[in-house]
Amino acid sequence: MLDAEFFDLTVVGGGPVGLAAAGAAAARGLSVLVVERFDFHGGHGSSGGAERQWRLQYAETDLSALTLHARTAWRDLAARTRRRVVHETGSLWFGDTTQSSSEGQIEAAVAVLDELEIAYQRVDNDELRTRYGFHDLPADYHGIHQPQGGVLDVAAARWALLDSAAGLGCALHSGETVLDIAPDGNGVTVHTDRGRYRCGHVVVTAGAWTPAVLDRIGVSVDLTLYELTQAHFRLRTDRDYPTWFAFQNATDTDSNLFYGFGRTPWADDDLVQVSPLFEADPIADPAAARRAPREHDLRRVTEWVRDHMPDLEPQPLHAGTCVAALPTDHGRQFYLGSAAGLVPDGERVVVCAGGWGFKFVPVFGEACVQLALDGRTRYGLERSGLTATSVTGATA
Known part of the structure; x- marks a missing residue:
């Protein structure tokens, strides 16, 4: 690939959060590439298994409030794709x-x-x-x-998110491994084992493989x-x-x-x-x-x-x-934020990783896109962002 194909947004990792981010970006009119090292149905990482717990109760007010947003988002996805994900069995x-x-x-x-x-x-x-x-x-x-608690159908969620992303025109590449991401003043270059892509922003949602991806830009997420x-x-x-x-x-x-x-x-x-x-x-x-x-x-x-x-x-x-x-810090539920201030041009790299987050998938996907395009999210997730004290990285 001599001339790198350009996308407005590249998503590294095609699990549920990555597919949710892809769909959210495409819904805003962006061209989107999703690169997944395995396939889109296997559940090789943290989204394996048939079911996940769904609950509204948290010891933290912001997280319980976030589940209410997620409840609406799951219902909207079900209405669009005719695939029910949330079953409120208590x-x-x-x-x-x-x-x-x-x-x-x-x-x-x-x-x-x-x-x-x-x-x-x-x-x-x-x-x-x-x-x-x-x-x-x-x-x-x-x-x-x-x-109103209950259970999430993992397979239905994956299929619904995949159907939504595909229907919105996202380019979905499976069996392709990201080797390097390189942000610069004009965008991000993404190198894979198949070639090279250019994009305006990159969203890293690679689950257990996220540390290996981020190490290449000098950021180490403490998972x-x-x-x-x-x-x-x-x-x-x-x-x-x-x-x-x-x-x-x-x-x-x-x-x-x-x-x-x-x-x-x-x-x-x-x-x-x-x-x-x-x-x-x-x-x-x-x-x-x-x-x-x-x-x-x-x-x-x-x-x-x-x-x-x-x-x-x-x-x-x-x-x-x-x-x-x-x-590693049990007081932190997950990471969701950009690498702004951690590495040069880090504002072009958004990360979502770690924690018990399946219930939040559609909200996390939307938040990743908001951070990439708008520099902020409407969900009040600042305490979950990447900071100099939560990660080790090069100074911008």
Whole structure:
């Protein structure tokens, strides 16, 4: 490719956020290229698996408010593509209501729900057993149920976002690896294993591969990669569950945190996911993922199901893993911002990476485009931006 093809915006990484950004840019009349090293359906990174939890409750007001924007955005996407993504089956948080985790804290979330006037119900220990099917919990465990929470259909989301981006005329390149990005005063040059492109701005949404892309311009995003275990158990009664998360004190060996789902609304089976959330044994590179659950994780989640969920068969029917790229600073949910001030011409590079962000996908995509084109976003995400203290990079 002697003459570089030009696009107004290039997106590096064709996962859900990247496709959402592509669609948002194309809707504003921009020419858009999406470069994806794998394919657009495989879920090789953090968007693998069939389902993700959907919830409105957060311990931070701005994030709960952001879910309300996301709820509208998912509905708009469903109306355009006729693919339903969000199923509001309810969200249950229970356990030690003062215990903090990467999900937040129950009492802090209650204060935010009250502030934003979002409905919820308190759940006492007896109701956890009789209404929701969790038995033999410590007597001081209580919780909340938020009825608009539920589950996200990952495959439907990917297809809807892909259909939308393709329908708006985005160039979608799969099986192509970005080797280098080079911003300058007039734009950005993107080098891949197929050739070279020029663009006005680049949005990096490469998930666990984001650090490798940004290293090439001298920016290191502080992410830690974990291979998390997911397990599925067969129901042996007609019981169903909301999505749920159990807040517990850590043990000597792990975080003691578990979460799960009810029956999959779009599948005709009797399997439910129950998984541990153990951030242990970080990996240096997504290519180092073993793609096999840790024996410790499987043993512990099997014990949890045996001890507290009698409506399930006590042994997992199958189990797998997914790679999660999480900010090393647990006080930070994700990175979303430009590299302005960190590297020369960094305002032409926008990054979205890390965290438990699937529920925010359409909002993140739109915010990336707003940052690239307008220099700011209407969603008030300043505290999630790239700063000299959150990343290490060359000085502009």
